[in-house]
Amino acid sequence: MSNYNVAPLERLVEQFEKMPGIGYKTAQRLAYYVLNMPKTEAKNFSEAIIEAHEKIHYCKVCCNLTDGDLCPVCRNEKRDKGIICVVETPRDAMAMEATDEYKGTYHVLHGAISPLNDVGPDDLKIKELIARLSENVSEVIMATNPTVEGDATAMYISRLLKPMGIKVTRLAYGIPVGGDLEYADQVTLARALEGRNEL
């Protein structure tokens, strides 16, 4: 699109294009949307980016994102500090929160072990997890993703924790609720069979 190049607009399109799942066309659409915003709104948007960057950091305990010292979960006295759910990203923790079922705390690793991407155990918040373990912790739930990397991470951490006498569990694999056996992949189905429960 070199024929028609308005530099400040192109720069904005480029910024959007870098984002995950945003191609050139969508980036254009978003940039035009921003251009058509009222000036005050554009200012708010611009400031929200800077503000988020300046105010948000990791929770001292669980490494989740927060703008305070502790994250809302670690701050909450009603949450069971004896159970720690280990997740890869803050969004995974949010997904767990959305179930409204889990009353324990989290630990966010900020990634998973992935030799291909040059991510080793030391790049994750595993030291921080070990540091917060005490005799009050009764269970660590490995809720990393059901992928090769997530599984490897869960396995790695469980091997660290088990010798310390801590109960380590893993989220159940199986067919998703509302899913269709016909369309379930073989591995998932095999895992569902393996993990079958008595009725």
Next chain:
Amino acid sequence: MSNYNVAPLERLVEQFEKMPGIGYKTAQRLAYYVLNMPKTEAKNFSEAIIEAHEKIHYCKVCCNLTDGDLCPVCRNEKRDKGIICVVETPRDAMAMEATDEYKGTYHVLHGAISPLNDVGPDDLKIKELIARLSENVSEVIMATNPTVEGDATAMYISRLLKPMGIKVTRLAYGIPVGGDLEYADQVTLARALEGRNEL
């Protein structure tokens, strides 16, 4: 997600969620992406928004977006100023540019007549179009969208221009290249038949 609410993050998510085609989940993904950017990049992004807003305005002649007095097309001496292609949005002009076929100029209406959305002829850049017409203009191509609104706008403008003795044309309707007759809708197919050319 009231259980887990980090205010600066939520504000950023809200900003993204307002954008067209962006739902809550995508907004979250984008906000986390922004959070994970290096600080300098976040600053660039934030500044790109403000910069685009401050520097970009309408071209004095064609109402397309530009950061100068005239847009790159109107500035370009090689473009045929005698042909004006009327489009609804700057992105439509960009799409035309991408064909690399059109050597005339543009006129951007910034919308289409739509009584349902309370957009009348006076809300569009029609006065600006009339104002730039001179005897040097040999043809005005109506390239508004092939929708009810786009058609109505094309019709409205052509009725204004024809009495002035200006040739007004409309982009051809027909089956898209690479399309399949079987899947073409009836109206499109009827228009393609109507507009058939001799081989």
